[in-house]
Every structure is written in C-alpha cells, then in structure tokens.
Amino acid sequence: GAGVSQSPSNKVTEKGKDVELRCDPISGHTALYWYRQSLGQGLEFLIYFQGNSAPDKSGLPSDRFSAERTGGSVSTLTIQRTQQEDSAVYLCASSPQVPYEQYFGPGTRLTVT
C-alpha cells in the first residue's frame, strides 16, 4: 500500500515568509507525528496527534510553529515568519496507534534564505 507522503519535497523561502508543509499519513493510522532534522540538533520531536485527543505540542520550538490535522488524516505544519534557523528537513510519520513503530515519509527540505 501507499506509504506516508509529504509535499513539497523541497521548499526555499525568504526569511520572514510563512510556509506550509503537508503530510498524508498511511490510511487507517490513528497517530501522526512531526519531527525535524538539522545538522546541529539531530532528530527532534515537534508534535503528535493521536485520534481525537489533544495533540502533544511539547516539542514545538516557538509559537511561530503550529500544526493541524484535518479529519483525522492529512496534517499541515505551518511555520510563520520563518527564520534561518528553521532550515531543516521536516519529517512526518504515522503509526497504527501508540506505542508502535512509526512509518516515515521522505521529508520536506526547508531552506530559509
């Protein structure tokens, strides 16, 4: 079956602009996660959604970051007023439920100039 998909695969934006990153999880997976990977910080958890529960936002680095999951499926990660330190690969993952293995998408490489 289809895996986790993310779009766009690459995004270059100017400092100060807003960006939206999209994630389509595996059908039927109730949990969806966002991570980011950068040279200096390694792989960091950002946020996760589990069914209809309130999302765990404990990893979001600032209030410029937000995410939503519509209809229990597609998720959008929004970064407002982007900064150069936001440059990273943003990875989305889904799992059938918690706490199982997670299936990762190919990532979105964000470059803020």
Next chain:
Amino acid sequence: SQQGEEDPQALSIQEGENATMNCSYKTSINNLQWYRQNSGRGLVHLILIRSNEREKHSGRLRVTLDTSKKSSSLLITASRAADTASYFCATLSSNTGKLIFGQGTTLQVKP
C-alpha cells in the same frame, strides 16, 4: 532534546564483517526502536524491542536491550555494501507517543 548517546559515531567495515552499534538512554521506556536512514531523508523502521524483552532477531539484525544499564545494541551480521547508512536508536515512553532519538551511527560498508 536527545535521549542519549550512540557509539560509535562512525563505523567503517569491509563487506562480510559484522557491525555493532550501541545506544544508551536516560529515562524509563516502553520500547526501543532502531531506524535506518539513507541519504539524509526518510527513516526506515528496522526493529522494535519492548522493555520486557532482552533480545530480538530479524534477518541479519540482532538487537539486545539491558534496561538495568539503559542501553541497547544493534548487530548487523554479514554486512553488505547496501547496509551503508545512518542508524538511529529511538526510545518511546509509556505515557507519550513521541520518539526520542539518539545522535546516530554512520556505517560505511566497503565492497
């Protein structure tokens, strides 16, 4: 925040040799997972070991878990050039779904 350390940071071996990577973590866990990453993009799940398990096998992979020492190891036997990748351990606690990753080990298998 990173859960712990992985060592070595980099490992270079010849095809056919075994590769061992170690991971240490800090907090109590529900399970520990190993992932592989090629070319800095998506991660592929390799194996999951639960906190009440001590050893698990999957093909050429063998994972051990020592909860008293808060450590795990991943052994890849009879390595192949295609095993060249970065390997990450990640822990998952009982009260949360988020994975906490180690810094990773970069493995190079020379043909």
